[in-house]
Amino acid sequence: MSFTQKLIDGIVNFRKVDFETHKxxxxxxxxxxxxxxxxxxxxxxxxxxxxxxxxxPGELFIIRNVANIIPPYRETTEYVATTSAIEYAVQMLEVENIIVCGHSNCGGCSASLNASERLTALPHTKKWLELIEPVKNRVLKEFSADEPEAREWMMEQVNVVEQLRHLMSYPYIYDKVMSGQLIISGWHYMIETGEVFIYDRKAGEFRLANGV
Structure with missing residues (x-):
């Protein structure tokens, strides 16, 4: 069976099963x-x-991009695919929460951290990942090459925290957070275990949220 046929079969199954369940x-x-x-x-x-x-369906307004990056706020129209979606969700749809979710084994974080030579053939990706250069520099300073796993783990988590900071640079988000109309949080999802760690601002660390 081809992957195309598998997707078509999925469409048929969705209509017969999932759609009917949530009709x-x-x-x-x-x-x-x-x-x-x-x-x-x-x-x-x-x-x-x-x-x-x-x-x-209908509960989450989802933005996805390489390495779950949020460009810092600028009045100029730059990186509009992400920034316009954030603006629409907060200003038009008036969401009550924003979650930034990073994950284990993140290819974008790894490419940035290890200065992957493959990025030379991916100019748009390379430009996008420049937004997390400060994260990479901090992690490289704190963790040596002898600690690759710890370094990648920290890159993923510090990146989430950095994106939360970027969110607060948006005036309309800052105002809503300060007035209690909006809650923002950072998650680190572990693909291999299903665990989700949520950032605790007061403790300055990620804590397991769904342990058994």
């Missing part, structure tokens, strides 16, 4: 959306925001 929900959603959360994740194919959170 009333889809009827409610036909006239508009009111998601409660903006979920910013990596484009990595192994990450499924709805599966991780158990959310139904």
């Amino acid at each position: 009333n929900l889809f009827q409610e959603l036909k006239d508009g959306q009111k998601p409660h959360t903006l979920f910013i994740a990596c484009s990595d194919s192994r990450i499924d925001p709805n599966m991780i959170t158990g959310a139904l």
